[in-house]
Amino acid sequence: MTRIHPTVERVTDRIIERSRDSRRAYLSLMAEEGDRHRDRNTALPCSNLAHGFAAAGEDKASIATRQGPNIGIITAYNDTISAHQPYAAFPPQMKVWAREVGATAQVAGATPAMCDGVTQGQAGMELSLFSRDVIALSAAVGLSHAMYDAVALLGICDKIVPGLLMGALRFGWLPALFVPGGPMPxxxxxxxxxxxxxxxxxxxxxxxxxxxxxxxxxxTSGTCTFYGTANSNQMMMELMGLHVPGAAFIPPGTPLRQALTRAAVHRLSAITRDGNDYRPLSACVDEKAIVNAAVGLLATGGSTNHAIHIPAFARAAGVRIDWTDMAELSHVTPLIARVYPNGTADVNQFQDAGGIGFVTRQLIDAGLIHRDIVTAGGDSLDDFAQEPWLDEGELAWRACGTSGDETVLRTASDPFQPDGGMRLVEGNLGRACFKTSAVEPERWTIEAPARVFESQHAVAQAFTAGELDGDVVIVVRFQGPRANGMPELHTLTPVLGVMQDRGQKVALVTDGRMSGASGKVPMAIHCSPEANGGGPLSRLRDGDLIRVSADEGVLSTAADLALRDPAPAPEAQMGTARELFAMFRADADEAERGGSAMLAAAGL
Known part of the structure; x- marks a missing residue:
C-alpha cells in the first residue's frame, strides 16, 4: 500500500489535534442521539408515528411495523435551476427501488436552491451565501421528524451541497448519500x-x-458544464465517499444515470444500523475525508468558493481546517486536470477523458489522499477509482486506464503544474485566497496603485468612463459576510479580462467572493478580516501601492494603515428581502471559518 505523503500526513495530524475536543464532543452527541433514535417505533408515540405515515399509501404497513429501513429524502428540486430540474422524477422512482429491497422511502422535506448564475450582479446575490445556512436548517427540519433510518440528499449546486451536508451531519447517526443528477450536454x-x-x-x-x-x-436540464462550484461539489462528494462511485458526471435521463440512482437507494438500505455494514455519516465525514476533499479540489483546480465551504461543513462535523492547511496541501498537490475556466474542456470532456475515477486513482497511488476512510457509497475508496458502465444492462464498474485526453487529464507524475490550484496570500491587508490554476505564472505577482471601490457596479462605471487605463489593483471592499452577505462579484470578470488583454497589469483584491468560474486575472479574494468592522481594506485609499504575490504569498500595502481611520461601511440595502437576512449578517463568521451565522450562533 502506498504510504501517505509526509505533508498530507502532517497536515492531517495537525487538523486531528486541533479538532480533538470539538470532534470528541460531536461524536459523543451523535452516539447519544443514535441511541435515543435507535427504534422509531418505540421512540415515537403511536399518534406521532401515525401522523408520519398517514400519507404513505402502500408503504404504510411496512413503516408502521418497521419491516425494513425507511429512507428520508431531502430534495432541493425546483425547475428554475437546470441542475435540479431532473429531481422532479426522482422520489417516485426511488420509492419503487426501495421496495425492491424491502425498504421504504419518503420525502422528508425540501430545501431552497438558488442559482448564482441567475442572481449574479443582482440584489438576490446578497442572499446567496446565507442560503447555505437556510438549506442546512431546512434539511434539519425535515429530518427532525425522526422517521428515518437513512438519508438520500438530492442536491448539486453551489451552496446546496455544503448546506445539505451541514444539516445532515447534525443527524450523523444516520447513513447518508448524495444523489446527483448529472451535467447537461x-x-x-x-x-x-x-x-x-x-x-x-x-x-x-x-x-x-x-x-x-x-x-x-x-x-437544457442538467448541471452547467464548466468546472465551477457545482461540479467541484460533485468531485468532493466522490473523494469523501458520499456518492455511489462514479455518479458525479453521468448525464441526466440516461439508463446509466437511472442505474446509479437505483444503486444509491439499494446501498442506503444496506448500510443502516439494522444491517451488518452500518456506516453512519458521522463516521464517514472525519478529518481524513475533509483532507481528501481539499486535495481533490486542489488537484483539479476547483472552485474558490470551497475555501469557505470546506471549513463550514467540516465544523458541522467537529473538524477544524483553515487556509494554512489548504495552502500546505496545495504546495504538494499537483494540478492534474484542465477544465474550464483553468482549461478549455468542460466536465463532459473531463468525464470522457477518465473523470473522477482517474483522478482518484492518481491521488491514491501518489499517497495524496487517505485510502482508509469509511465510505458510504462503496466498500472502500478504491471503489471510487473506477468508472461505472452498463454491462448487458447491469450496473458495473471497471478500471479507468490511462487518460483519454492528456490536454484534460494527466498523471500525478506528469502534471500540468507541480502544485495545486490555490495559494494563501497574507500581510498587512489580511489573509486571502489566490487561485493560481487559471492564471498565467507571469501574472502571479502584481504591484500597482490601488483604485478603491465599494461595489462591483462602481468598477464597471469607472471602466466605461475610461478611468481604468493604467496598471491598477482594483479593491472592492465591504463585500464580506457581515457587510452584505458576501456576494460573488462575477460581473467584474469580463471587465478585468479586457483590461488585462489590452496589456495592463491588473489584479483584484476583495473581501467578497468571485465565481467558482473565476478565471485568468490574478485575484486575492475572501480577504479576512473583512472591511466591515475596521478590517485593513477599510483603511485603503486610491493610489496606495499594493503588492499581490502568489509567488511570495504576500498581500500588502506600503501605506501606514495604522495612521488612518476606517472608512464607514455603506448603509445596508433594503429590498429583495435582504432586510430579513440582517440576523445572518450580524452574526456571521469570517470567511476563513466558513462565513456562517448558524455555526457561530451554535458555538460550533
Whole structure:
C-alpha cells in the first residue's frame, strides 16, 4: 500500500489535534442521539408515528411495523435551476427501488436552491451565501421528524451541497448519500462564450447577441458544464465517499444515470444500523475525508468558493481546517486536470477523458489522499477509482486506464503544474485566497496603485468612463459576510479580462467572493478580516501601492494603515428581502471559518 505523503500526513495530524475536543464532543452527541433514535417505533408515540405515515399509501404497513429501513429524502428540486430540474422524477422512482429491497422511502422535506448564475450582479446575490445556512436548517427540519433510518440528499449546486451536508451531519447517526443528477450536454464552446462576454463589456456586442450566446451555453436540464462550484461539489462528494462511485458526471435521463440512482437507494438500505455494514455519516465525514476533499479540489483546480465551504461543513462535523492547511496541501498537490475556466474542456470532456475515477486513482497511488476512510457509497475508496458502465444492462464498474485526453487529464507524475490550484496570500491587508490554476505564472505577482471601490457596479462605471487605463489593483471592499452577505462579484470578470488583454497589469483584491468560474486575472479574494468592522481594506485609499504575490504569498500595502481611520461601511440595502437576512449578517463568521451565522450562533 502506498504510504501517505509526509505533508498530507502532517497536515492531517495537525487538523486531528486541533479538532480533538470539538470532534470528541460531536461524536459523543451523535452516539447519544443514535441511541435515543435507535427504534422509531418505540421512540415515537403511536399518534406521532401515525401522523408520519398517514400519507404513505402502500408503504404504510411496512413503516408502521418497521419491516425494513425507511429512507428520508431531502430534495432541493425546483425547475428554475437546470441542475435540479431532473429531481422532479426522482422520489417516485426511488420509492419503487426501495421496495425492491424491502425498504421504504419518503420525502422528508425540501430545501431552497438558488442559482448564482441567475442572481449574479443582482440584489438576490446578497442572499446567496446565507442560503447555505437556510438549506442546512431546512434539511434539519425535515429530518427532525425522526422517521428515518437513512438519508438520500438530492442536491448539486453551489451552496446546496455544503448546506445539505451541514444539516445532515447534525443527524450523523444516520447513513447518508448524495444523489446527483448529472451535467447537461456540451453547448457553445467556452472560448466563444468568453469572447462574446468581453465584446459586450466593451460595447461591441448587443444584448440580443449576448443572450443568444448565453442560451447556447445553458440550454437544457442538467448541471452547467464548466468546472465551477457545482461540479467541484460533485468531485468532493466522490473523494469523501458520499456518492455511489462514479455518479458525479453521468448525464441526466440516461439508463446509466437511472442505474446509479437505483444503486444509491439499494446501498442506503444496506448500510443502516439494522444491517451488518452500518456506516453512519458521522463516521464517514472525519478529518481524513475533509483532507481528501481539499486535495481533490486542489488537484483539479476547483472552485474558490470551497475555501469557505470546506471549513463550514467540516465544523458541522467537529473538524477544524483553515487556509494554512489548504495552502500546505496545495504546495504538494499537483494540478492534474484542465477544465474550464483553468482549461478549455468542460466536465463532459473531463468525464470522457477518465473523470473522477482517474483522478482518484492518481491521488491514491501518489499517497495524496487517505485510502482508509469509511465510505458510504462503496466498500472502500478504491471503489471510487473506477468508472461505472452498463454491462448487458447491469450496473458495473471497471478500471479507468490511462487518460483519454492528456490536454484534460494527466498523471500525478506528469502534471500540468507541480502544485495545486490555490495559494494563501497574507500581510498587512489580511489573509486571502489566490487561485493560481487559471492564471498565467507571469501574472502571479502584481504591484500597482490601488483604485478603491465599494461595489462591483462602481468598477464597471469607472471602466466605461475610461478611468481604468493604467496598471491598477482594483479593491472592492465591504463585500464580506457581515457587510452584505458576501456576494460573488462575477460581473467584474469580463471587465478585468479586457483590461488585462489590452496589456495592463491588473489584479483584484476583495473581501467578497468571485465565481467558482473565476478565471485568468490574478485575484486575492475572501480577504479576512473583512472591511466591515475596521478590517485593513477599510483603511485603503486610491493610489496606495499594493503588492499581490502568489509567488511570495504576500498581500500588502506600503501605506501606514495604522495612521488612518476606517472608512464607514455603506448603509445596508433594503429590498429583495435582504432586510430579513440582517440576523445572518450580524452574526456571521469570517470567511476563513466558513462565513456562517448558524455555526457561530451554535458555538460550533
Amino acid at each position: 456540451t453547448g457553445l464552446g467556452n472560448k466563444e462564450k468568453q469572447k462574446v462576454r468581453q465584446l459586450y463589456a466593451q460595447g461591441k456586442a448587443t444584448r440580443a447577441e449576448l443572450l443568444e450566446m448565453e442560451s447556447q451555453c445553458y440550454h
